[in-house]
Structure formats: C-alpha cells, structure tokens
Amino acid sequence: MNKTANRWLGGLTGILMAAAIYMTFVYVPTEADQGIVQRIFYFHVPCAWVAFGAFGLVAIAGIFYLWLGQPVWDDLGYAAAEIGMVFCTLVLVTGSIWAKPIWGAWWTWDSRLTTTLILWLLYGGYLMLRAMADDTPQVARFAAVIGIVAAADVPVVIVSVRLWRTIHPAVLVTRQGGHGLEDPRMVATLLVALAAFTALFIWLLMLRFATLRMRARLGAIARGLNLAQAAAGDL
Secondary structure, eight states: OOHHHHHHHHHHHHHHHHHHIIIOOOOOOOOOOTBGGGGGGHHHHHHHHEEEHHHHHHHHHHHHHHHOOOHHHHHHHHHHHHHHHHHHHHHHHHHHHHHHHHHHHOOOOOOOHHHHHHHHHHHHHHHHHHSSSSSOOHHHHHHHHHHHHHTTTHHHHHHHHSSSOOOSSOOOTTTTTTTTTSSHHHHHHHHHHHHHHHHHHHHHHHHHHHHHHHHHHHHHHHHHHHHHHHHHHOO
C-alpha cells in the first residue's frame, strides 16, 4: 500500500470518526422513547453495513478466484472476511448492549439476531479453515466456495424483519419510502457514521490486503530458494 495513500486515508478516517463520535454524543438529540441507549444505533447500524459489504466482497472475490485462479483475488477475499468478522462481532455485541435495557435480555432468538449469528458462524468457519489448513490452491478454492455460499445469508438478514415476526426495531426505510429517524440531525449523524465506518473498513482492508500480498511474495521467494538449493544439492 502506498504510504501517502495510507496516511491520507488514515487521516480521513480519523477525522470522520471524530466527527461521528461528536455528533453521536453531543449533536444528535436523545430519542424520545428509548432514551440515551438509542445512541448506540449510530455504531450498530454502520457496523452492520460494513460487515455486509465485507462479506459481499468476499463472495465477489471468491467468484473471480474460481474463474481466474489468480491468488490476488484469494488474498482480497481473505482480508475482507477477516475484517468483516470484526465488524460482525461488533454488530452482535452492540446489539446485545442495546437489547438489555430495551428488551430486558442480552439475547433473544429474534429472526434478525439469529440470522446474523448464523452469518457470524459461517464466516467463523471460513476463517478457521484458512487458519488451520495448508495455504494451497485447493484450500483457497474450497474457501472461495464457502465465502460465496455464506454470503447468501446477507440478504436473508436484511429482509428477515419482513419475512418473520420480530421484535427487532423497524427497518430504516419502509415500503412507503419513510424512515424511523424523527429528526434531521439523526439522519445527518447516521450518514456521517456510515461514512466513518466505511472509510475505516477500506483503510483496514488495504492494510491487511497489502500484508497478505507481501506474505505471498515472500512465500514465492522462499519456495524459489528451496528449489535452487535442491537443484544445487543434486549437482
């Protein structure tokens, strides 16, 4: 990753994140029904947005890897899966913190919570495979298939509040085109938070992807040296 791009993107992420934190705790009004605990919404929803986008990128990278067989796509999918799991974990944690004072329980088997947990488990399996198996093209192809299949749960999570009875808060955008944010400052805060977490995801993705590409290059050099040594030993 270019150092200048890294600094600029890191700086932009820091500015956006500072703005999002300020707007969440100072600028935005307190929600009338849920009170101050509703402010976690401005972290919970962006984390979900990033997690879903990351897992979608895993699926896209997996499709290109199966089609082209280029390791760069495998590395991109691997990096996106790792970061997506971080944000998906934050979705479950922040959701539980939000649920306790509102529902009176840390966890319920609500449709959206359950499908999100399934998503977390599927990509947890993906990362376990990558961590425990050898770094071979066969493993990469198998992981690509898992990443593609697991991503099918993302739209299920999104529409789960429409498909099944749920106590999860209403969807942001209704069929009539309205939304549940009663004040323009809430909309502005959510948009800034979405931009901040999206920038954070892109920054982390670029850093992790560069690390994986460097690991691949070092592995290729090591294999070349081993072959050269083996050939020299045969002489």
